[in-house]
Amino acid sequence: MAFDIEMIKKVYANMAERVDKARELVGRPLTLSEKILYSHLWEGNPTKKFQRGADYVDFAPDRVACQDATAQMALLQFMHAGKAQVAVPTTVHCDHLIQAKIDAKTDLKRAKEQSNEVFDFLSSISNKYGIGFWKPGAGIIHQVVLENYAFPGGMMIGTDSHTVNAGGLGMLAIGVGGADAVDVMSGMAWELKFPKLIGVKLTGKLSGWTAPKDVILKVAGILTVKGGTGAVIEYFGEGAKAMSCTGKGTICNMGAEVGATTSTFGYDESMDRYLRATNRADVADAANAVASYLTGDDEVYANPNEYFDQVIEINLSELEPHLNGPFTPDLATPISKMREEALKNDWPLQIQVGLIGSCTNSSYEDISRSASLAKQVADKNLKTKSQFTITPGSEVVRYTIERDGFIDTFNKIGATVFANACGPCIGMWDREGAEKEERNTIVHSFNRNFSKRADGNPNTLAFVGSPELVTALAIAGDLGFNPLTDKLINEDGEEVMLDEPTGNELPPKGFDAEDPGYQAPAADGSKVTIAVSDKSERLQLLAPFAPWNGENITGAKLLIKAFGKCTTDHISMAGPWLRFRGHLDNISNNMLIGAVNAFNMKTNSVKNQLKGDYEAVPATARDYKAAGIPSIVVGDHNYGEGSSREHAAMEPRFLGVKAVLVKSFARIHETNLKKQGMLALTFANEADYDKIQENDVINFLDLKEFAPGKQLTLEFVHADGTKDIIMTNHSYNEGQIGWFVAGSALNLIAAAGAEAQA
Numbered sequence: 001m002a003f004d005i006e007m008i009k010k011v012y013a014n015m016a017e018r019v020d021k022a023r024e025l026v027g028r029p030l031t032l033s034e035k036i037l038y039s040h041l042w043e044g045n046p047t048k049k050f051q052r053g054a055d056y057v058d059f060a061p062d063r064v065a066c067q068d069a070t071a072q073m074a075l076l077q078f079m080h081a082g083k084a085q086v087a088v089p090t091t092v093h094c095d096h097l098i099q100a101k102i103d104a105k106t107d108l109k110r111a112k113e114q115s116n117e118v119f120d121f122l123s124s125i126s127n128k129y130g131i132g133f134w135k136p137g138a139g140i141i142h143q144v145v146l147e148n149y150a151f152p153g154g155m156m157i158g159t160d161s162h163t164v165n166a167g168g169l170g171m172l173a174i175g176v177g178g179a180d181a182v183d184v185m186s187g188m189a190w191e192l193k194f195p196k197l198i199g200v201k202l203t204g205k206l207s208g209w210t211a212p213k214d215v216i217l218k219v220a221g222i223l224t225v226k227g228g229t230g231a232v233i234e235y236f237g238e239g240a241k242a243m244s245c246t247g248k249g250t251i252c253n254m255g256a257e258v259g260a261t262t263s264t265f266g267y268d269e270s271m272d273r274y275l276r277a278t279n280r281a282d283v284a285d286a287a288n289a290v291a292s293y294l295t296g297d298d299e300v301y302a303n304p305n306e307y308f309d310q311v312i313e314i315n316l317s318e319l320e321p322h323l324n325g326p327f328t329p330d331l332a333t334p335i336s337k338m339r340e341e342a343l344k345n346d347w348p349l350q351i352q353v354g355l356i357g358s359c360t361n362s363s364y365e366d367i368s369r370s371a372s373l374a375k376q377v378a379d380k381n382l383k384t385k386s387q388f389t390i391t392p393g394s395e396v397v398r399y400t401i402e403r404d405g406f407i408d409t410f411n412k413i414g415a416t417v418f419a420n421a422c423g424p425c426i427g428m429w430d431r432e433g434a435e436k437e438e439r440n441t442i443v444h445s446f447n448r449n450f451s452k453r454a455d456g457n458p459n460t461l462a463f464v465g466s467p468e469l470v471t472a473l474a475i476a477g478d479l480g481f482n483p484l485t486d487k488l489i490n491e492d493g494e495e496v497m498l499d500e501p502t503g504n505e506l507p508p509k510g511f512d513a514e515d516p517g518y519q520a521p522a523a524d525g526s527k528v529t530i531a532v533s534d535k536s537e538r539l540q541l542l543a544p545f546a547p548w549n550g551e552n553i554t555g556a557k558l559l560i561k562a563f564g565k566c567t568t569d570h571i572s573m574a575g576p577w578l579r580f581r582g583h584l585d586n587i588s589n590n591m592l593i594g595a596v597n598a599f600n601m602k603t604n605s606v607k608n609q610l611k612g613d614y615e616a617v618p619a620t621a622r623d624y625k626a627a628g629i630p631s632i633v634v635g636d637h638n639y640g641e642g643s644s645r646e647h648a649a650m651e652p653r654f655l656g657v658k659a660v661l662v663k664s665f666a667r668i669h670e671t672n673l674k675k676q677g678m679l680a681l682t683f684a685n686e687a688d689y690d691k692i693q694e695n696d697v698i699n700f701l702d703l704k705e706f707a708p709g710k711q712l713t714l715e716f717v718h719a720d721g722t723k724d725i726i727m728t729n730h731s732y733n734e735g736q737i738g739w740f741v742a743g744s745a746l747n748l749i750a751a752a753g754a755e756a757q758a
């Protein structure tokens, strides 16, 4: 039986009435995305039509998921909400804090020793508040959610940008910061700007070397890392129906890399099969009873241009395998062009390591197809040229693929099997020799490939591909190898070709596991105590941020003008810093250390205007804070791209930064800044970015008139006494201005909680 089946049945019981009402209000057939949005309004039945890309709307998501690295801050905030239990089904998953070094068993044991304090905290706080807890080793959040919790037509939020993975099961699953999760866990509405809709029509059928991953690699090439901002991507067409449910999950997962709010697919037989294979026949039966409400209306898919804001068409029969990278997930190269591109750009052709698995690509289908290639190594007397690693997405997947002999097959090509955790995907890869910072190439089936992300080495060029392609490339050891056309020389000196990968969508003998790693919460958690030692370097209770004093911010210093790509990995790096995710003061020492200073093109070296020296960004910010001087961060386009980690907003807030002024924001980061009581502003005129100088002092001129839709005026006073007046835009509504005034959104929840208790 599925978890929370009663909740799911309730969602389905309301579906028809709400969707029919929405269709009437909107006055035309509906996309799946609209059906899910309109059936999850906070107010219940829809009463009006919303303007896409403009209206802020209150929603009521069905569930919440948190992973260990973000759950700490989310739950530290939830402690202030004054609630006895979470208001909707919620889970916590221990996956990010597990380092990959030797093998699954050794690494898991070490992680439990090293992060014991944090796992204990998460386990007991979950127990207290009625949260389902998935222990270290159980798997990666998104794979565990797909296997256990995702359901067609549902809406969920998760404190991780790849929460969107659950779109593979026809959900609208959205990545958020912890403060958003606190809203929903506290029984409040969750606000989102009604998204725009991008339709992707998939014609033809995947075959041979092409995999679902190639669809999203291609889409990323078309949309780029910011092309999906503010939009839901809805996939449909015969090609979508013919694809496995887990393949759909891969496509939705990596939709985070184009900035999309989320991605989804209409309910179909592949989802029915997956639900039944994962012991949820009850969900499949319930979904079948309302099936027409769980996909877009026929008219929409027949004439998509009339219903979506943008339509992309991809013919799967003609789609080539792709590799995306290095350093950005949208640099898409079809495999037939890779050698040429690599030579042109001087990318090292020799592949050091091929890594498969992660939350994005570790389905039974992925693993069985990759294993069919690994098997050919012995059959054709080849030798694997690169190192090879596998990161299973969950214990259920790991147990099943071991039982079915795939791990054995991989072991025969010298593979290392890492723990069922994020490991190498999030800088938790203790890669031998990485500290030498040698220029080298790796290929992986993960989703992100920003600089330093996997092993901390800025000179590692990471290319993203399907697990099948990654396996073939690891066997060949050559980035330019095209398995569709190229031959390999085997140990007998003969030319051989790899046969196309083959596999099974689902395990013929079913999924299994001895212990999936779940811990149910106590029925009554009121007696459970949560201890956080004040000597801990890993956990720190939160003190509320101060409310706005009602005055213009004046005399602020420019902390950094960031140049070019500034992702959340640049603002609050992961890897070694993950250990401080529950300790705001300690983690603030990584603030913006990866951002490039536009004035000297160096990282972590900014002018300390009090001393005149170049110093580390966090140290400079601490100096300004100690002197009571506010500061400001300036940035480029898509600032805060990538992760949902709210640390990227809380750290500057904690270190006295008042405003972040950029050309454009990534959605989650912009919301995170607002929630933490910061000013998230964009240049009204992008070219004004160039006017900002290193020694600038900044004055707000009209903050007292802060209002929705009204620009804010900033005065930049340069060292020579001249001034530039810069107009800035913002997207704050009335309620969000309230967060700024109160000091943070949490301050408002805490005040309401205290009032209710009094």
Ligand code: MIC
Residues within 6 Å of the ligand: 069, 070, 096, 159, 160, 161, 162, 175, 426, 448, 574, 642, 643, 644, 645
């Ligand atoms: C990621 O893939 O970047 C992460 C690590 O899963 C993050 C969450 C985090 O920073 O903890 C994400 O995608 O949101």
Ligand code: SF4
Residues within 6 Å of the ligand: 096, 140, 141, 142, 160, 162, 358, 359, 360, 421, 422, 425, 426, 446, 447
């Ligand atoms: Fe973990 Fe990587 Fe997936 Fe993020 S993308 S949840 S780090 S496996």
